[in-house]
Amino acid sequence: MTETEIFAESxxxxxxxxxxxGVVIQWLAFANRxxxxxxxxxxxxxxxxxxxxxxPWGMVADVRRMGAIPTEAQLWLxxxxxxxxxxxxxxxxxxxPANNVFGQLATQRYMRESEQEAEAPLHTVLYPTMEEAYAGARSALQAAGR
Incomplete structure (x- = not known):
């Protein structure tokens, strides 16, 4: 078995x-802060x-069903x-990426603000499917020498 669940909520x-x-995050609905x-x-x-x-480890985020991100949570990210x-x-x-405009705007804001962090520039790459996101995470790790 290659998958181990470590968190599950509605x-x-x-x-x-x-x-x-890597770690895979899947958003299923709106979450408060x-x-x-x-x-x-x-x-x-x-x-x-x-x-x-x-x-290093990779991270895949399935935010297709994610809604808006509360401002305090966005800042924490x-x-x-x-x-x-x-x-x-x-x-x-x-x-x-998210299927709804609220999730799309939240992701765009996160990407913009993350790229501007000079000391910890965490890049976000968008993929149309989970399979492509997995492949992208593997490629990023290979490029990093893993």
Whole structure:
């Protein structure tokens, strides 16, 4: 078995996929600030515990059903999540974009603000399908020397 679920709630799931290797986040519905941070924090802690800059892990995010991101959670992503993920070796997040305008705007804002972080520039790459996002995550890790 290559997948191990580490978080499951009505609004989202997180699992580890050894074939990437990486963490996969899947948004199932809108999440309030606390729920949003709890899901992202679970994925981040796993990466921090299992990755290093020399042996990075990937991240795939399925945000097709994600809604708007509360402002406080958006700020947490850029100013807390990104630096910690970068310190653990994550350089790129492979994303399957949202189907609704609220999720699309949230993703665009995150991408714009993440790219502007000089000390921890976490890149977001959009893919049309999960299969392509997985392949993109694997390619990013290969390019990083994993």
């Amino acid at each position: 609004y989202g799931r997180v699992w580890v996929d050894e074939t990437v290797p 606390t729920e949003f941070i709890a899901l992202q924090e679970t994925a981040l802690r796993y990466i921090e515990d299992h990755a290093t800059p020399a042996r 850029v100013h807390e999540f990104n630096p910690r993920a970068y310190a653990a070796g994550l350089r790129e997040v492979s994303v399957v």
